[in-house]
Amino acid sequence: MAHNAAIHVMGQGAQLAEGNAVREETVLVLKRVLTVTLICLALLVLLTKRDSLIQVVDHPISSIKVTGAFSYLNESEVTQALSGLVGAGFIATDLKDVQTRVEGLAWVNSATVSRVWPGEIKLLINEQVAVSQWNDGALLNAEGVVFKPAELRSDLLVLPQLIGSEQFSASKKNMMYSTLGVLQQGLKEYGLAIRALELKPRNVWNMTLSNGVAVAMGEIKLQDREGQQNLEAKLERVGKVFSSRANIDVANISRIDARYPNGVAIKWRSGKK
Template sequence: MKRRNAWLGILLLALLLGAGSRALWLWLDRPIERVSIRGEWSYVSADYLRTQLAPLVQDATWLSADLGELRNRAMNIGWLNEVRISREWPNALVFELVEQMPVARWNDDFLLNPEGEPFAFAPLEVPAGLPDLAGPAGSSEEVLTYYHRLTPHFAGLSLSLSQLRLEPRGAWRIQLSNGAWVMLGRHQHEVRLARLSASWQRELSQHGDHIRYIDLRYPNGVAVAWHGESDFDDSEE
């Protein structure tokens, strides 16, 4: 009899603890009433981030919210490179947000971060002064890497690049900051760039503002077209 009463007491205690735990969970799992955002941002604003995050936590509750799923959804917000989320007593979520660092435009509708990963910039404006890069889908890292390789070469000629384009068949085109195009083609890049440097230092630099394009796709020379002349040959050698 005593053993039976002991088991009954244990069962009642377990039921009471279970009911208490359930009540405690329901008391703690209240609707999220506040979302805090933290971080340092140069391009995005706190108002933009709050507007983008608000739909993600609508109808969510403090304990039941799946922070991993919330993070995945927040990563789809434009301009965010990293998202960390934590709970804050009694009914708040804290979003620590790291923004993307744009280093170039990409195919008109995107920007590139330093790793060459595209991200959408809308609805924000494109920051001024970024180089304009373009290429086939999936080539953004390759194009950005080549842009960084070319930059010191042209800097040695007191020139800077405003555009770099990789054509679908593999040819490269470069636009200088003075508006002139350089047709680099698909082959012998180092030889062709060395030929450009020699021609620029010897003569072309004196007429830079009048150059429409420089075509390096010749075996032993450089072709120059001037403003007002006919369109250039569009072959990709």
């Protein structure tokens, strides 16, 4: 009988311990649920009341700092583009919007915008670098991107001009600039330079030399060795026209047609043949 009583007591102890463990686990689960609930509520408040909270803790922008090396960009243009920024909320201000406004300026290639505590907006600007003129009144950078300043200074007007369709992609415009470099290099030994280079449909090229003479080059292919050799031969024939040994009235030349395989045709300014 005593043995049965002992077993009964032990059974009650085990049930009690098991009950305590269940209660502890339940309390732990409830704490976790409560914690997650509180976090979700806090996030919900932050999301729904974000603007109100920002207004409470925000403070106005006190200054704008512009950095970068500029040859053509006027810092006042940047300030004007960001009119109204000083005094706006330091935290609430959309930096992407600031970047877009600055990069909308013709002479800005790219801009990096950052906040500097307590109230400064800092801009690091990379200025555009023009490698040629593009059509009328615009410029081209080395990536084939066209930009159009309000006016072109005299030092920009000496850049060679590329002429082509406004529908050309940046890569095609870049190809035109590369072709210009090849032509310039080929004519250099004859003391000639290119004032303008035009790409017409069907890969037809025309150029105007710095002395005003127009040259019809026809098709140019630089992708293979044969095309490169054909171009070298064309440039040699054009160059020889201007050599002193050619005994030609160079000043009276209006146009040279270099599309022929073995020679050139010359059009004279006064109709001379």
